Amino acid sequence: QSALTQPASVSGSPGQSITVSCTGTNSDVGAYDYVSWYQQHPGKAPQLMIYDVNTRPSGVSNRFSGSKSGNTASLTISGLQAEDEADYYCSSYTTSSTWVFGGGTNLTVL
């Protein structure tokens, strides 16, 4: 199972919006609406930010939103804040009943 494809890095200024893409195949992202996004600060455990493509867990800011079109999912962060600087990973359930992650995207808040 190949990893999902994410850009290695993105950046934005405070207050701006950024979007991170996550491209898979018909066997993962395109097969189900089981795409999740995780935020990971250095030395910390990942935290679930979005699940089922566009659902936020309780406690996650509404500045975070998700979407999907075909085999590509996207995470949008609006109103960028310094605390958003972190690594972001997408993941998807697959038709082989496995769980695949993207390679990760490093977000820099300028």
Place this chain on the structure above:
Amino acid sequence: EVQLLESGGGLVQPGGSLRLSCAASGFTFSLYVMSWVRQAPGKGLEWVSTISGTDPSTNHADSVKGRFTISRDNSRNTLYLQMNGLTADDTAVYFCVVGGGGKGDYWGQGTLVTVSS
């Protein structure tokens, strides 16, 4: 409050074995699918194994199939990962995760496994 406490990591020689444990609390452990996800130093996340709540059916990534075994003891609220035939490529922080099927609701802080001679 959900708490996941991993243990059992450490330094092991190539070809060796380790058993990781994850003590869970703050939720009804037996009702939840549980997974292990690892992260090699400076690298991304990689799913390792998942086990259902009560069957318990299991699934493993191809990279560990035949070498690693996930199991659970619902009476002790504990998740395990038995790792045999370890190689340098298995060096990583191993996270215990509540959930599976692409959705990890809660993550432990991880335990580091280093495979080196």
